[in-house]
Amino acid sequence: MGTVTRVGIVGQGHVGAHVANSLILQGIADELVLCDINGSKLAAEVQDLNDSLAFCPHNVAIESAADQYEALADCDVIVNAAGDVSASAQDRDGELFVTTAITQSFPQRIVAAGFSGVWVTIANPCDVIATQIWHLTDYDPRKIIGSGTALDSSRMRHVLSKATGYDQHSIGAYMLGEHGFSQFTAWSNVNFGGKPLAELEAEQPERFTFDKDALEEKARKGGYVAMAGKHCTEYAVANAAARLVRAVVSNEHFITACGTLMTGQYGEEGLWASLPCVVGANGVEEVIELDLTAEEVEKFHASCAHIRSNIERAGV
Missing domain, CATH: 3.40.50.720 (NAD(P)-binding Rossmann-like Domain)
Structure with a gap:
């Protein structure tokens, strides 16, 4: 730079x-x-x-x-x-x-x-x-x-913050796959201050037992609350983009969910989808493969299949 x-x-x-x-x-x-x-x-x-x-x-x-x-x-x-x-x-x-x-x-x-x-x-x-x-x-x-699920992951952290009272900056949570309706929460990797959700759920079930499907749907459809009222989304996605730009121009090696070329991760390749990535001056420097459950891997495959279908429909 x-x-x-x-x-x-x-x-x-x-x-x-x-x-x-x-x-x-x-x-x-x-x-x-x-x-x-x-x-x-x-x-x-x-x-x-x-x-x-x-x-x-x-x-x-x-x-x-x-x-x-x-x-x-x-x-x-x-x-x-x-x-x-x-x-x-x-x-x-x-x-x-x-x-x-x-x-x-x-x-x-x-x-x-x-x-x-x-x-x-x-x-x-x-x-x-x-x-x-x-x-x-x-x-x-x-x-x-x-930008992929950088924004959707933020929405997920916001939803979890509302559910628990913890500040969203202290919550680790990723939406993965498509920036679209086939995205999913990597629940197996959600943590609060580094402590896995599964452990907190066992220790404090009254506070950490969620309707996970309902919370995930809130994150997935969060943008459409804004769309319903003002026919666009603008602040959150703009700040997500600005955050990625800052990671590049400052060479931060910032880890965030974002879209990058799949080169064999979970058996997928040849298309963009979101996984946690290290972002710096040269763009995506590393793609981080989380230890996902078998069900989450299947959801990732289904999300990539939807992206691939759209690529084929548009002929790009």
Whole structure:
């Protein structure tokens, strides 16, 4: 990474604009390059973000690149937020065809212009789009990070926090597989302050015996509470993306659930799905295989099968 952190964002809809704002407020980026095919929307967001800088931690140079995607070639990280959130009103597969069509228009141009940084893709269906970017560009797959279940794992920790009263930062819990309805909780690895849930359940059954299916469904469908009220999700996914960007530009070796290319984990390969990953300057540096139960492994296979089906349906 250079001394100046330069981040590009493709798409300035609800999510892309909030990613830009999160990167500014958290002091993660020194320069932002924003792309969108809607010129008036892009101009509005650039104006609004610039007007906010007097209240932010430090100045950020904000550039408007419209659909001149080659301007992103010298970025350290590119966040792909290009899509149509209205198409996901019922489920995350709703954007499948519109988002894969949009994605045909820019990754090759950016890579051909010399991009060598890290992709963080949050457009849905997240795992399909990450796989598509790889297929289109033949880019180093370790440098294509899908936000995946980073957000869903946060939702799971929030649900468990509500159920127990413990702060969510003290809870270890992962949603795995698809960023979609086939994701699942790795209950066998849930812990509170490092102590496994199974042990706590045996010691304090009145506090730690949950309706696990009900809690998992709350985490799985959490985004649709937001969708029902305001027809989009924006804050949480934007902060998830910003957290991944920070892990890359700061070379943190941060462990989080996120989407990465399966290369044999649990017998799966050739597609993006979420497992705990070590994220640093070179993207996904390591994929961590948890000791899952046989039932959880089967759920992982089923989730990957759904992702694979969508990849085939979209022809990417």
